[in-house]
Amino acid sequence: xxxxxxxxxxxxxxxxxxxxxxxxxxxxxxxxxxxxxxxxxxxxxxxxxxxxxxxxxxxxxxxxxxxxxxxxxxxxxxxxxxxxxxxxxxxxxxxxxxxxxxxxxxxxxxxxxxxxxxxxxxxxxxxxxxxxxxxxxxxxxxxxxxxxxxxxxxxxxxxxxxxxxxxxxxxxxxxxxxxxxxxxxxxxxxxxxxxxxxxxxxxx
Amino acid sequence: xxxxxxxxxxxxxxxxxxxxxxxxxxxxxxxxxxxxxxxxxxxxxxxxxxxxxxxxxxxxxxxxxxxxxxxxxxxxxxxxxxxxxxxxxxxxxxxxxxxxxxxxxxxxxxxxxxxxxxxxxxxxxxxxxxxxxxxxxxxxxxxxxxxxxxxxxxxxxxxxxxxxxxxxxxxxxxxxxxxxxxxxxxxxxxxxxxxxxxxxxxxxxxxxxxxxxxxxxxxxxxxxxxxxxxxxxxxxxxxxxxxxxxxxxxxxxxxxxxxxxxxxxxxxxxxxxxxxxxxxxxxxxxxxxxxxxxxxxxxxxxxxxxxxxxxxxxxxxxxxxxxxxxxxxxxxxxxxxxxxxxxxxxxxxxxxxxxxxxxxxxxxxxxxxxxxxxxxxxxxxxxxxxxxxxxxxxxxxxxxxxxxxxxxxxxxxxxxxxxxxxxxxxxxxxxxxxxxxxxxxxxxxxxxxxxxxxxxxxxxxxxxxxxxxxxxxxxxxxxxxxxxxxxxxxxxxxxxxxxxxxxxxxxxxxxxxxxxxxxxxxxxxxxxxxxxxxxxxxxxxxxxx
Numbered sequence: 087x088x089x090x091x092x093x094x095x096x097x098x099x100x101x102x103x104x105x106x107x108x109x110x111x112x113x114x115x116x117x118x119x120x121x122x123x124x125x126x127x128x129x130x131x132x133x134x135x136x137x138x139x140x141x142x143x144x145x146x147x148x149x150x151x152x153x154x155x156x157x158x159x160x161x162x163x164x165x166x167x168x169x170x171x172x173x174x175x176x177x178x179x180x181x182x183x184x185x186x187x188x189x190x191x192x193x194x195x196x197x198x199x200x201x202x203x204x205x206x207x208x209x210x211x212x213x214x215x216x217x218x219x220x221x222x223x224x225x226x227x228x229x230x231x232x233x234x235x236x237x238x239x240x241x242x243x244x245x246x247x248x249x250x251x252x253x254x255x256x257x258x259x260x261x262x263x264x265x266x267x268x269x270x271x272x273x274x275x276x277x278x279x280x281x282x283x284x285x286x287x288x289x290x
Numbered sequence: 291x292x293x294x295x296x297x298x299x300x301x302x303x304x305x306x307x308x309x310x311x312x313x314x315x316x317x318x319x320x321x322x323x324x325x326x327x328x329x330x331x332x333x334x335x336x337x338x339x340x341x342x343x344x345x346x347x348x349x350x351x352x353x354x355x356x357x358x359x360x361x362x363x364x365x366x367x368x369x370x371x372x373x374x375x376x377x378x379x380x381x382x383x384x385x386x387x388x389x390x391x392x393x394x395x396x397x398x399x400x401x402x403x404x405x406x407x408x409x410x411x412x413x414x415x416x417x418x419x420x421x422x423x424x425x426x427x428x429x430x431x432x433x434x435x436x437x438x439x440x441x442x443x444x445x446x447x448x449x450x451x452x453x454x455x456x457x458x459x460x461x462x463x464x465x466x467x468x469x470x471x472x473x474x475x476x477x478x479x480x481x482x483x484x485x486x487x488x489x490x491x492x493x494x495x496x497x498x499x500x501x502x503x504x505x506x507x508x509x510x511x512x513x514x515x516x517x518x519x520x521x522x523x524x525x526x527x528x529x530x531x532x533x534x535x536x537x538x539x540x541x542x543x544x545x546x547x548x549x550x551x552x553x554x555x556x557x558x559x560x561x562x563x564x565x566x567x568x569x570x571x572x573x574x575x576x577x578x579x580x581x582x583x584x585x586x587x588x589x590x591x592x593x594x595x596x597x598x599x600x601x602x603x604x605x606x607x608x609x610x611x612x613x614x615x616x617x618x619x620x621x622x623x624x625x626x627x628x629x630x631x632x633x634x635x636x637x638x639x640x641x642x643x644x645x646x647x648x649x650x651x652x653x654x655x656x657x658x659x660x661x662x663x664x665x666x667x668x669x670x671x672x673x674x675x676x677x678x679x680x681x682x683x684x685x686x687x688x689x690x691x692x693x694x695x696x697x698x699x700x701x702x703x704x705x706x707x708x709x710x711x712x713x714x715x716x717x718x719x720x721x722x723x724x725x726x727x728x729x730x731x732x733x734x735x736x737x738x739x740x741x742x743x744x745x746x747x748x749x750x751x752x753x754x755x756x757x758x759x760x761x762x763x764x765x766x767x768x769x770x771x772x773x774x775x776x777x778x779x780x781x782x783x784x785x786x787x788x789x790x791x792x793x794x795x796x797x798x799x800x801x802x803x804x805x806x807x808x809x810x811x812x813x814x815x816x817x818x819x820x821x822x823x824x825x826x827x828x829x830x831x832x833x834x835x
Contacts, residue, residue, distance in 0.1 A: 158679060158682075200680070201679025202678060202679055205678040223678060227682070228670070230346055238344075243668075250690075251631055252507075252632075254509050254663055255516040257508045259506075259507065261505065261506060263507060263633075264469040265468070265469065265473070267470055268627060268628075268691070270627050274684035275684075278675050278676030278677050279678045280677075280678065283674045283676070284674070288349065289347075289366045289368050290352075290367055
């Protein structure tokens with residue numbers, strides 16, 4: 087018979103004279119997630135470059151930001167969020183650092199006036215750029231990198247829908263705001279730039 | 291941990307969910323001493339909210355509630371599962387999730403507070419299917435109202451919108467105003483079909499109630515209401531404690547001790563997380579540990595006196611596992627923007643298929659148009675389709691405002707072959723086996739689901755829908771029932787109409803495990819009503835004692 091292996095020390099309750107301390111041990115904190123991502127990024131960049139680098143000091147970060155602005159068709163993006171997203175992305179897939187650099191070189195070598203133009207050409211140039219682009223977009227729009235939440239409320243998906251809807255747990259419209267008529271949305275006319283991928287819905 | 295000498299009460303309750311905590315509250319307020327033993331830990335709301343906000347997979351109902359090793363619960367609805375092991379031809383249709391922690395699984399319910407219909411209690415008599423309960427709707431009606439007052443249920447005026455369950459009192463609160471999306475859906479169904487969309491009764495505040503605020507529409511009833519506008523079992527825990535009931539967290543009951551005649555329970559034994567054993571004595575005992583864990587405990591307590599398990603002379607403990615099987619589809623509406631996800635999650639229902647003469651052939655069902663925020667799913671979908679930049683943002687807005695999700699609760703049926711047993715291959719760190727469930731969908735339920743699929747196809751057409759995504763097969767709605775089934779005959783049932791076990795005169799069960807049929811409405815209000823009836827019985831018997 088296979089016995090469960092403890093998911094964390096089973097003696098944890100001994101150090102919990104009150105419920106609050108147990109609660110602290112059981113929860114996942116955003117700070118833990120962010121610090122974990124940054125810490126790991128330091129290890130990766132440090133070992134690869136032979137210096138005690140931090141994510142902020144990584145020379146690829148400005149390239150990541152420039153790419154992000156082009157791929158979102160936006161002039162400004164929050165650099166603090168960019169730093170954290172970059173750290174998460176290269177922690178999850180260390181090869182992404184070089185790939186981001188190469189994608190930036192590709193962008194710099196052309197005259198791409200839109201995200202669509204850059205993405206379509208980049209995938210044609212090297213299929214791996216598609217995954218790099220989708221990591222970057224997932225980071226900015228969903229607020230995720232390395233399977234962790236980097237930002238929630240500040241994810242761009244909520245910025246572009248804020249005239250209609252609130253991020254879950256952050257509604258501020260007052261009781262029964264939901265009875266009001268939300269904005270109409272026109273049928274989009276734009277085309278995809280990248281080849282389609284299969285979407286795997288995570289289980290409930 | 292308290293010493294053994296301290297652990298004795300008039301009534302000992304196993305489980306602190308809505309059933310156990312509401313009984314504790316009633317008894318404690320009547321001056322009766324109560325101990326409640328909860329297998330899981332005590333955790334506060336704000337930590338669950340923080341966990342949710344930091345969760346990558348936001349639709350994961352279990353995600354914000356990590357289990358402790360001494361009180362495991364299913365991590366998700368994935369088969370094979372790390373804890374609830376399902377087998378049989380429809381194993382995936384019984385991959386339930388639930389919580390083992392103070393307050394129970396209502397931490398992540400949607401607050402849907404349906405009364406069952408009178409016919410649900412007489413399925414065999416009226417339709418020749420399944421089984422009758424050992425009580426009638428009228429027996430439960432006063433306790434339904436008591437449960438609605440306890441939880442704070444809002445619902446429609448029956449003179450305006452009759453939901454089919456006769457009421458002697460109005461709902462404690464006015465119905466929740468439905469969202470713009472639900473208003474449009476209701477209008478469409480009313481104009482284009484012979485059906486109707488009704489307000490769903492909900493344990494959700496439409497005004498300040500029981501020291502809790504009015505719902506603000508955070509759209510996160512599942513997995514966690516961030517402000518406590520929706521009732522959950524933890525509020526009954528707080529009230530019970532204020533009235534003097536004692537709750538012991540991290541107390542995993544593993545044995546039910548009886549007297550030499552095997553007629554009365556004398557004590558329950560529990561492990562603390564270090565596997566230290568404690569004995570708790572009492573005059574009456576209530577097992578209120580969720581349908582699956584209740585049956586597991588009774589089977590694991592088997593000994594020489596009861597080799598097949600406690601209260602199991604009928605052999606029906608662990609049998610007759612039921613659920614509301616679900617059919618689900620998402621699609622993109624071709625009509626005006628709906629922007630689902632503004633307001634609470636589940637507010638409206640097509641109720642035309644909850645009852646009818648056809649129940650002699652196929653199961654009943656109800657349909658939810660789920661008012662779920664689709665922004666994250668829309669973003670995933672738009673990125674997967676290959677959109678970037680401005681075009682990506684257009685797609686996100688369009689998909690988030692036009693995605694519609696429908697799902698159903700389809701009626702299960704008691705079948706003794708659908709059975710919970712103790713796993714022979716997996717046990718937890720305390721040495722207690724994991725639960726295992728064999729499940730084959732009753733033909734009655736399959737026919738019901740087929741009817742639902744037809745209705746959904748019609749509705750997709752009415753809404754000029756495209757991009758249909760049907761959830762494959764059948765999925766569980768986490769409303770397990772039947773594992774200690776109610777009946778009048780001790781030979782084929784475990785408890786009587788008062789939820790007292792046939793075999794042990796001072797042992798009661800308060801759980802959906804006693805349901806003889808499962809109807810269509812969410813099970814929690816009926817669980818609470820049955821529990822309050824148990825409390826009423828105990829108060830009377832202890833008063834006479």
